Amino acid sequence: MSDIAADNTPVVESEGPQLLSWDSRARRIVTVYIPLVCFLIILLFPFYWMGVTTFKPNSELLNYKDNNPFWIRNPTFANINKLLFETDYPRWLVTTMGVAIGSTILSLLSSVLAAYAIQRLRFRGSDYVGLAIYAAYLVPPSILFIPLAQVVYQFGLFDTPFALILTYPTFLVPFCTWLLIGYFKSIPYELEECALIDGASRLQILRRITLPLAVPGLISAGIFAFTLSWNEFIYALAFISSTENKTVPVAILTELVQGDVYHWGSLMAGALLGSLPVAIFYMFFVEYYVSSLTGAVKE
Amino acid sequence: MDRLTRRETIAIGAGGLTAAGLIGQPAHAAIPVANVPMPKQPIEAGATLRVIRPTKFVDPDETIWNENTAKFTKATGVPVRTDFVGWEDIRAQVAVAARTGAGPDIVAGWANDPHLYEDKILDMTELAEYLGKKYGGWGALPLVYGRKHGTNKWLSIPMGCGGGALVYRKSWVNQAGYDKPPNDMDKFLDLCRKLHKNNHPVGWALGNSQGDGNGTATWLLWAFGAYQVDDAGKVAINSRETLAALKYSAEFYKTMIPGTLSWLDPSNNKAFIAEEISMTSNGVSIYFVLKNDPKTAAIAADTEHARLPGAKGTDYPEAANTLNAMAFKHTKYPNAAKEYLRFMMEAEQYDPWLTKCLGYWAHPLLAFDQSDCWKIDPKILPYRDAQKMTHWDGYKGPISSAAAAATAEYVLVQMVASAASGQSTPADAAKEAERRLARIYRKA
Numbered sequence: 001m002s003d004i005a006a007d008n009t010p011v012v013e014s015e016g017p018q019l020l021s022w023d024s025r026a027r028r029i030v031t032v033y034i035p036l037v038c039f040l041i042i043l044l045f046p047f048y049w050m051g052v053t054t055f056k057p058n059s060e061l062l063n064y065k066d067n068n069p070f071w072i073r074n075p076t077f078a079n080i081n082k083l084l085f086e087t088d089y090p091r092w093l094v095t096t097m098g099v100a101i102g103s104t105i106l107s108l109l110s111s112v113l114a115a116y117a118i119q120r121l122r123f124r125g126s127d128y129v130g131l132a133i134y135a136a137y138l139v140p141p142s143i144l145f146i147p148l149a150q151v152v153y154q155f156g157l158f159d160t161p162f163a164l165i166l167t168y169p170t171f172l173v174p175f176c177t178w179l180l181i182g183y184f185k186s187i188p189y190e191l192e193e194c195a196l197i198d199g200a201s202r203l204q205i206l207r208r209i210t211l212p213l214a215v216p217g218l219i220s221a222g223i224f225a226f227t228l229s230w231n232e233f234i235y236a237l238a239f240i241s242s243t244e245n246k247t248v249p250v251a252i253l254t255e256l257v258q259g260d261v262y263h264w265g266s267l268m269a270g271a272l273l274g275s276l277p278v279a280i281f282y283m284f285f286v287e288y289y290v291s292s293l294t295g296a297v298k299e
Numbered sequence: 300m301d302r303l304t305r306r307e308t309i310a311i312g313a314g315g316l317t318a319a320g321l322i323g324q325p326a327h328a329a330i331p332v333a334n335v336p337m338p339k340q341p342i343e344a345g346a347t348l349r350v351i352r353p354t355k356f357v358d359p360d361e362t363i364w365n366e367n368t369a370k371f372t373k374a375t376g377v378p379v380r381t382d383f384v385g386w387e388d389i390r391a392q393v394a395v396a397a398r399t400g401a402g403p404d405i406v407a408g409w410a411n412d413p414h415l416y417e418d419k420i421l422d423m424t425e426l427a428e429y430l431g432k433k434y435g436g437w438g439a440l441p442l443v444y445g446r447k448h449g450t451n452k453w454l455s456i457p458m459g460c461g462g463g464a465l466v467y468r469k470s471w472v473n474q475a476g477y478d479k480p481p482n483d484m485d486k487f488l489d490l491c492r493k494l495h496k497n498n499h500p501v502g503w504a505l506g507n508s509q510g511d512g513n514g515t516a517t518w519l520l521w522a523f524g525a526y527q528v529d530d531a532g533k534v535a536i537n538s539r540e541t542l543a544a545l546k547y548s549a550e551f552y553k554t555m556i557p558g559t560l561s562w563l564d565p566s567n568n569k570a571f572i573a574e575e576i577s578m579t580s581n582g583v584s585i586y587f588v589l590k591n592d593p594k595t596a597a598i599a600a601d602t603e604h605a606r607l608p609g610a611k612g613t614d615y616p617e618a619a620n621t622l623n624a625m626a627f628k629h630t631k632y633p634n635a636a637k638e639y640l641r642f643m644m645e646a647e648q649y650d651p652w653l654t655k656c657l658g659y660w661a662h663p664l665l666a667f668d669q670s671d672c673w674k675i676d677p678k679i680l681p682y683r684d685a686q687k688m689t690h691w692d693g694y695k696g697p698i699s700s701a702a703a704a705a706t707a708e709y710v711l712v713q714m715v716a717s718a719a720s721g722q723s724t725p726a727d728a729a730k731e732a733e734r735r736l737a738r739i740y741r742k743a
Contacts, residue, residue, distance in 0.1 A: 058592065059594050059595075062569055062572045062573050063572075063573045063574075064573065065573065145391075145395070146394065146395060146398045149395040149398065149399045149401070150399045153399045153401035158399075158401050158402065159402070234391065237385075237388050237392065238391050238394075238395045239395070241351055241384070241392060241403065242382055243382055250385070250388070253385045253387075254354050254384055257385060257386070258354060258355055259461075259564075259582060259584055259659070260511065260564040260565050260581065260582065260584055261356075261565065261568065261584050261588060262565045
């Protein structure tokens with residue numbers, strides 16, 4: 001027993017985190033708080049700018065001489081009104097949501113099966129297959145959109161949301177598979193061996209053991225797939241020509257940029273409202289996302 | 300599919316047109332029209348059409364277009380759907396349509412698009428010649444953009460030209476000692492220096508912007524007689540004329556508001572409306588944004604337009620954005636497609652569209668010089684003659700994929716920007732542009 005415990009002196013715990021001997025408040029401000037504030041400003045400023053621009057009248061938006069660019073003197077809902085009631089924005093939002101959810105589900109399904117097979121079945125050449133799938137991720141979509149357009153047309157999917165739901169997995173599956181391979185690797189193989197001894201089939205093992213343990217990885221891949229689908233531009237532009245079938249990123253540009261006149265207020269309102277679902281999605285699942293990237297299941 | 304005979308189709312088409320009151324009437328009263336027989340384009344049975352075009356400039360651009368399309372459907376029974384696509388984005392859709400044979404039957408796209416896909420689009424010679432004869436001939440620029448280089452074969456029907464005239468504050472120009480901006484380039488530089496001295500700098504886009512940035516570069520080069528390639532398509536940018544233009548641009552840049560190196564298409568609009576600059580070149584959009592907002596009506600009243608300086612006689616150094624319509628060979632209904640374009644270009648439809656577009660588009664057919672459009676507001680008159688411009692994208696070579704690539708890669712504007720800002724000497728900037736153009740034209 002140590003001397004400190006022996007003399008029965010009551011230990012008073014301070015409310016804040018304990019500072020180590022070499023640490024100091026000034027040191028913390030410089031090494032933690034100032035970088036944190038800088039990081040937050042860089043991270044949140046685009047959202048602040050979108051918000052400020054959304055509620056600014058045009059006269060303030062165009063004249064920085066007499067108006068503070070970072071503040072609003074006479075806030076207005078005109079930009080949101082224009083966006084919601086003078087365009088098909090709600091419909092674009094629904095289409096985008098449908099496309100993002102559809103392609104995310106499809107990509108996750110394919111990626112889980114691919115990643116499990118590559119990581120656990122260990123067939124001959126599985127490492128190379130994993131590498132090849134990841135290499136496919138490196139092919140830029142701007143090269144692929146014309147060949148893919150031919151495929152889409154042959155299937156009669158041109159100008160339908162299915163053109164996007166089925167083509168987005170071409171870039172989502174490789175990354176999700178690669179991410180899930182890494183996650184499956186962190187799940188102890190002994191668990192599966194026990195299940196095999198108990199007579200479980202591979203699919204049962206996947207469904208009852210591996211997937212429940214891999215939920216953070218699945219959520220992480222899901223967030224990734226959802227965000228990329230939500231923001232995708234080039235395929236949405238090339239495969240959809242009807243105004244009503246367009247997704248938000250393409251449609252707001254078409255509708256709110258007229259020649260060299262940009263309706264900045266409504267554009268920013270569209271961007272702000274469009275980023276909300278993704279932000280909410282992140283908010284709920286951010287812990288899973290972080291844990292999957294840092295590796296949650298340890299042997 | 301059951302097809303009607305030509306005679307039956309003509310009968311049905313004529314009946315429909317008569318019922319809709321579209322033939323047997325004179326054209327719009329102000330437009331002089333020659334009596335020319337219509338091309339024989341019997342519409343295929345069961346035809347439907349799909350059209351894409353750039354998104355509207357102003358609301359009537361889309362509204363009247365759709366009204367005219369509805370009139371066509373009513374007259375012919377051919378359902379037509381028009382989709383409007385972002386200006387910068389239409390090229391991707393055209394590329395997909397051309398490569399896959401899917402998508403729209405007609406694209407009213409940008410000036411050089413038909414030249415990039417000439418093997419995939421319908422011959423428009425008969426229709427273009429009919430329209431030219433009927434409406435006083437085509438302007439110089441539509442003749443270049445509509446026909447295959449060096450031939451009389453028409454690839455497309457130019458529908459409108461968006462001019463990029465000088466936009467300036469009259470009171471500030473007067474204050475600088477000039478009644479209006481002079482045509483002479485040295486005097487113009489003197490005006491810009493005086494405006495700058497009076498705290499009213501000028502502003503021209505020198506960033507990678509499709510319209511204004513490329514427009515700045517081509518204006519300066521063409522005003523000094525420079526060009527990127529010669530008649531045969533051989534790179535000719537590294538010339539004495541180019542060096543003169545680049546030296547001028549270095550002096551001109553000193554009179555500009557800071558930041559123009561990063562300016563994109565909307566930047567000069569914003570700066571002019573905010574009264575940060577006294578002069579720029581642009582479409583008519585700045586003026587109408589000012590005019591339509593009561594808070595900026597006073598600025599609109601002080602705003603004037605003029606031709607860009609540097610013209611030699613009728614040889615104007617201006618670029619004009621051209622709306623150029625083509626019909627793909629993959630369409631099942633080629634006659635319906637051509638008939639639709641004819642219908643849209645006839646004065647009964649075209650003139651209301653032109654008039655309501657308020658000068659955003661200028662007519663390609665010279666008879667429309669008489670349109671009411673140009674009598675509404677004398678301030679927009681400089682935009683009327685956009686079709687008379689004599690320089691084109693890739694001047695003075697053939698319009699080709701190389702010319703389009705040079706524009707898309709901003710070779711000229713980057714050359715001008717680097718020389719103007721002092722990042723390179725004029726000689727080095729021209730040399731670098733020559734190297735880049737040589738690579739682009741060699742690849743093509």
